[in-house]
Amino acid sequence: MINTKVEICGVEFKNPVIAASGTFGFGREYAEYFPLSRLGGISSKGLTLNKKDGNKGTRIYETASGILNSIGLQNPGIEGFIKDELPFMEKQDTIILANVGGSTIDEYMVSVEKLNETNIDMIELNISCPNVKEGGMAFGIKSKIAYEVVSEVRNACTKPLIVKLSPNAENIVEMAESCTKAGADGLSLVNTFSGMAIDIYNRKPVFKNIIAGLSGPCIKPIALRMVYEVSRAVDIPIIGLGGIMNYKDAIEFIMAGAHCIQVGTGNFIKPDISIDIIEGIEQFMKEEGIESIEEIRGVI
Amino acid sequence: MINTKVEICGVEFKNPVIAASGTFGFGREYAEYFPLSRLGGISSKGLTLNKKDGNKGTRIYETASGILNSIGLQNPGIEGFIKDELPFMEKQDTIILANVGGSTIDEYMVSVEKLNETNIDMIELNISCPNVKEGGMAFGIKSKIAYEVVSEVRNACTKPLIVKLSPNAENIVEMAESCTKAGADGLSLVNTFSGMAIDIYNRKPVFKNIIAGLSGPCIKPIALRMVYEVSRAVDIPIIGLGGIMNYKDAIEFIMAGAHCIQVGTGNFIKPDISIDIIEGIEQFMKEEGIESIEEIRGVI
Amino acid sequence: MKQGYRKGIIHSNIQIATNIYEIKLSPCHPESDSISLTMEESGFQGKPGQFYMLRGWELDPLLPRPISICDISDGIITFLYEVRGRGTHIISKLKKGDTLELLGPLGNGFDLNIEDKIAIVSGGIGVAPLIYLMKGFKGDMDFYCGFRNEAYYLDEIREHVDNTHISTEDGSVGHRGFVTDLFLPKRYDMVLTCGPIPMMNRVVEMCKDKNVPVYVSMESRMACGIGTCLGCTIETTSGMKRVCKEGPVFSGEEVKFND
Amino acid sequence: MKQGYRKGIIHSNIQIATNIYEIKLSPCHPESDSISLTMEESGFQGKPGQFYMLRGWELDPLLPRPISICDISDGIITFLYEVRGRGTHIISKLKKGDTLELLGPLGNGFDLNIEDKIAIVSGGIGVAPLIYLMKGFKGDMDFYCGFRNEAYYLDEIREHVDNTHISTEDGSVGHRGFVTDLFLPKRYDMVLTCGPIPMMNRVVEMCKDKNVPVYVSMESRMACGIGTCLGCTIETTSGMKRVCKEGPVFSGEEVKFND
Ligand SMILES: Cc1cc2nc3c(=O)[nH]c(=O)nc-3n(C[C@H](O)[C@H](O)[C@H](O)COP(=O)(O)OP(=O)(O)OC[C@H]3O[C@@H](n4cnc5c(N)ncnc54)[C@H](O)[C@@H]3O)c2cc1C
Numbered sequence A, B: 001m002i003n004t005k006v007e008i009c010g011v012e013f014k015n016p017v018i019a020a021s022g023t024f025g026f027g028r029e030y031a032e033y034f035p036l037s038r039l040g041g042i043s044s045k046g047l048t049l050n051k052k053d054g055n056k057g058t059r060i061y062e063t064a065s066g067i068l069n070s071i072g073l074q075n076p077g078i079e080g081f082i083k084d085e086l087p088f089m090e091k092q093d094t095i096i097l098a099n100v101g102g103s104t105i106d107e108y109m110v111s112v113e114k115l116n117e118t119n120i121d122m123i124e125l126n127i128s129c130p131n132v133k134e135g136g137m138a139f140g141i142k143s144k145i146a147y148e149v150v151s152e153v154r155n156a157c158t159k160p161l162i163v164k165l166s167p168n169a170e171n172i173v174e175m176a177e178s179c180t181k182a183g184a185d186g187l188s189l190v191n192t193f194s195g196m197a198i199d200i201y202n203r204k205p206v207f208k209n210i211i212a213g214l215s216g217p218c219i220k221p222i223a224l225r226m227v228y229e230v231s232r233a234v235d236i237p238i239i240g241l242g243g244i245m246n247y248k249d250a251i252e253f254i255m256a257g258a259h260c261i262q263v264g265t266g267n268f269i270k271p272d273i274s275i276d277i278i279e280g281i282e283q284f285m286k287e288e289g290i291e292s293i294e295e296i297r298g299v300i
Numbered sequence C, D: 001m002k003q004g005y006r007k008g009i010i011h012s013n014i015q016i017a018t019n020i021y022e023i024k025l026s027p028c029h030p031e032s033d034s035i036s037l038t039m040e041e042s043g044f045q046g047k048p049g050q051f052y053m054l055r056g057w058e059l060d061p062l063l064p065r066p067i068s069i070c071d072i073s074d075g076i077i078t079f080l081y082e083v084r085g086r087g088t089h090i091i092s093k094l095k096k097g098d099t100l101e102l103l104g105p106l107g108n109g110f111d112l113n114i115e116d117k118i119a120i121v122s123g124g125i126g127v128a129p130l131i132y133l134m135k136g137f138k139g140d141m142d143f144y145c146g147f148r149n150e151a152y153y154l155d156e157i158r159e160h161v162d163n164t165h166i167s168t169e170d171g172s173v174g175h176r177g178f179v180t181d182l183f184l185p186k187r188y189d190m191v192l193t194c195g196p197i198p199m200m201n202r203v204v205e206m207c208k209d210k211n212v213p214v215y216v217s218m219e220s221r222m223a224c225g226i227g228t229c230l231g232c233t234i235e236t237t238s239g240m241k242r243v244c245k246e247g248p249v250f251s252g253e254e255v256k257f258n259d
């Protein structure tokens, strides 16, 4: 009997596969393709205190084995989420992570306090969005600043707190250690890499913001290395992501030390890609005689 | 009349296309496919003071739109280079960059002093190789350490000095500024990104060193962003590279602010890829009515 | 549950004008690539204005490409596409018997009232979804289509529509100039348009002036095609809307063109 | 100057055993994919033991794949390949008339003295380069070939060699067990082997014991195939050597197998 259950901070995931923030909306559209209850969990689109329209101009640009995005946290705001989206999510029998972004510590705090009152299972604090002007990623670059933000949010937050790290952090291991010291219950990494593209005929950057966020299979080797390094440095659970497209990628992240994994860009390539990954993990475990995920976590 | 000439630190390149270190050997093998005199320049395989055999185990591993390599600076040593390779290179009527690696400041100094006595045109100081245990990349992570290394080498070096930056630097802009202050005449970026891969059936990292260097089209959006940021921060010339596979990529780097560009992994995909790129740049300039590279450098 | 990507097998893939191709596919039998299904129940579905995401490759390019339904009959789907970049180039090289992956039908599509007198205004490859619309509409309809310098699919159009108005920029067929030179909005109950943004913008303005309802089919770069990436969003008078989900058909009045 | 990658057009690409394929190509006319060249001067070239880098795709996978020459006649090249991963899988799906890109011939190849009595020892797909060797060699030769559980190309081999010794691990053809159970080195002036590392290692040891010169054709992951990436390097008694340049054929004595 194989068992794909994973526990993080007292929350039990039926399997280690979570839909990544910003690539899965609030699940509604995917619910038309498969029962969301199959998933380990869903991380909501990044939420800000107030509704945001996001960025203008080109928002998605394809690169070699990746995409650059500059969505700019378009979202219905915390209250819109609680009113219009959460009731749907709650019915899906899967773990709900509310992904929270913001541009000031105060904004984070107020958002988190509102979410404390709901049935979400965890908060995933996004200190790393490259697509908003102030805050957002700035918090995710310097370990000291991250420490402050996380400490404050920790105090405000009654839910298990996952901090989502940016691969653009100056030193990913120090960053992880700072967030751990500041009270994070878990870490997820990585968010998108700062990248850019130029339209050579117009002689202009493709994106209005110039810099956008790179995701997809192209980033996998770097993301995997970061998960490996971080998992060796801290004792709290880690959710690994970055370019996971199939069960083999997922197993690599788990063997590098991740408790759970998230699937982001992959959802765009195939709406039911997570199901393939879940089934692939099960199949792999059977073939390799692995009874529980723990047996292979960090095994390398 | 279009003119593809570029000058960096008093050295004139007939065009902005340079073969990147470690992907072109010392030119011999490529000379069988096209006249090396077509190139703007060639950066030699990374040289260490003494001959090195490089790393054991798997050395190359394919990833999505990229390769991880763990060659480990296999090279004939500075004297081997001067005796056996340089005479060949000198005959090719192209600019020669000697790419110098090392694990101690002393080693760099002695290497550079030996190269001062030769006909090479420039030194490209590699403070960023992820594939050797001590030194190498360590120098390329922290701006302060880089400052020391570059200052010392600057004193020892009578040739124009290009410092090759690692994208793994904690802060690429600060790094560039430090190297500039320390006396670099130019900067080249980026070297490979630290990445890894896992063999899930053996439950082991693919590479003996665990971490290897990622290159190829997958890294282009990040490399381009770094070149853009650095070119805005410093006044010395910049050589841009990372995933350049065609003339469009090359033009993007030039528009982001690069004086010259280097082609690395691309050489493995098509031995004469640099010729395609040179001809593509000329064609683009004709079609767009651009007379000299300067017109579009940093134009965005 | 909706079906995810499924395989289609190519019946034909032919060039009909410079850079313009017509491809016909039927769904593959899930068990074997070589058996194609044409039965109604398993055939391709969708209404005019809806689109499919197409992949004729594995993971390079990474993203699928949105293409409008140009026709469906007996479960066989037809797309009309212009080779613009890598994706459409790869598709154009596929041969009879090759397969590709399709997700759809997606988007809202056009809604029509059979009693209306309508005008269809197309520019270039924007004609594709309007052909399907035209075939399904049995009411009174005029078709205005503009091309750059080569007209195509005219026979198909004339077969269904009495009143066709053609323009080419080089004058090789029909009026020399823009299709908007020919188009007069005042006579219609409703106008439907698809083509380059400047053209659609002009059509919308002309209709607004005459108080004629107009619907436009918008284009936008897409990643997911199903409403989750928010990459295809456009600004409208009622907020941000997703071309793939709330669109691609929008009321001309709500679209903010100047952006 | 050597030619860079050039296009080959596929004459046939057939499965000859489980996961084993044979593909035949002739060079394309530089101006048109549909004209194939078979004339001697423009045909594919190369000697036994040399290989080509093959790309049956654009940039995904990024790297080409090294495959040994299995035969060349009238400028038409034959490769025998096993589907192991993505690259060989993509190649196996190509059809007659499709094209792929080739770079070669590369590597050193075997050097033979026609007066010698030689033995060829192959394991699995390692038979590929040895077939070409066998065809070119007119002297006295014994062929030992081992397979896992399905033998292939036996007719071809028997046509050229009187003395063939076959083994399969499951005993379905010939001796049940390893080819090294059959092979006796003492009778030969020279032994040539290609196959899995453990097999080649064993053959080399057997030959060393009897002081028989032995040559092995090595495999290694390759990026460039022309000697510049240093990715394919192996350790030898005379230092690091590149499989693609100083190899793939090495004297059995110089290779350090235990690594
Ligand atoms: C709902 C919808 C329906 C469509 N229906 C059809 C159809 O029926 N027939 C047809 O030929 N085309 C149709 N298109 C357009 C088609 O999707 C694009 O031409 C195609 O994706 C281009 O892919 P490519 O790889 O060939 O070009 P790329 O290499 O991706 O791009 C080539 C050029 O086109 C530009 N471009 C690419 N995609 C878009 C976009 N979505 N919006 C604006 N510019 C873009 C790029 O900037 C580039 O300059 C439709 C688009 C949408 C959104």
Ligand SMILES: Cc1cc2nc3c(=O)[nH]c(=O)nc-3n(C[C@H](O)[C@H](O)[C@H](O)COP(=O)(O)OP(=O)(O)OC[C@H]3O[C@@H](n4cnc5c(N)ncnc54)[C@H](O)[C@@H]3O)c2cc1C
Residues within 6 Å of the ligand: D051, D065, D066, D067, D068, D069, D079, D080, D081, D082, D083, D084, D085, D086, D087, D088, D089, D125, D128, D129, D218, D219, D220, D221, D222, D243, D248
């Ligand atoms: C000089 C030379 C000549 C060759 N001649 C032939 C030939 O004639 N016929 C033939 O079928 N094969 C030959 N090979 C082997 C062939 O190149 C590989 O099987 C092929 O590259 C695998 O590509 P893939 O994309 O199918 O598999 P991948 O997806 O790249 O790999 C599949 C599996 O094979 C392993 N693998 C891949 N490449 C190598 C390698 N080079 N060395 C060791 N393990 C590897 C991987 O680790 C993985 O487990 C030759 C190799 C060399 C170096």
Ligand SMILES: Cc1cc2nc3c(=O)[nH]c(=O)nc-3n(C[C@H](O)[C@H](O)[C@H](O)COP(=O)(O)O)c2cc1C
Residues within 6 Å of the ligand: A020, A021, A022, A023, A045, A046, A047, A067, A069, A071, A073, A099, A126, A129, A164, A190, A191, A192, A214, A215, A216, A217, A219, A241, A242, A243, A244, A262, A263, A264, A265, A266, C229
């Ligand atoms: C279109 C898009 C939108 C995203 N929005 C968010 C977001 O709102 N909040 C967040 O934390 N991460 C966001 N991300 C980052 C992903 O959750 C994920 O960290 C990243 O894409 C790397 O994973 P992948 O390579 O599997 O996509 C977004 C990514 C994409 C592609």
Ligand SMILES: Cc1cc2nc3c(=O)[nH]c(=O)nc-3n(C[C@H](O)[C@H](O)[C@H](O)COP(=O)(O)O)c2cc1C
Residues within 6 Å of the ligand: B020, B021, B022, B023, B045, B046, B047, B067, B069, B071, B073, B099, B126, B129, B164, B190, B191, B192, B214, B215, B216, B217, B219, B241, B242, B243, B244, B262, B263, B264, B265, B266, D229, D230
């Ligand atoms: C196989 C290999 C070996 C390399 N060796 C060196 C080296 O010796 N010195 C160096 O400075 N860079 C070395 N590099 C880095 C390249 O010069 C280049 O910076 C990097 O690959 C990014 O460019 P690309 O994406 O065009 O390959 C090597 C890269 C590869 C792939």
Ligand code: FES
Residues within 6 Å of the ligand: C221, C222, C223, C224, C225, C226, C227, C228, C229, C230, C231, C232, C233, C242, C243, C244, C245
């Ligand atoms: S394409 Fe993803 S939301 Fe429309």
Ligand code: FES
Residues within 6 Å of the ligand: D221, D222, D223, D224, D225, D226, D227, D228, D229, D230, D231, D232, D233, D242, D243, D244, D245
């Ligand atoms: S494959 Fe590059 S040196 Fe041999």
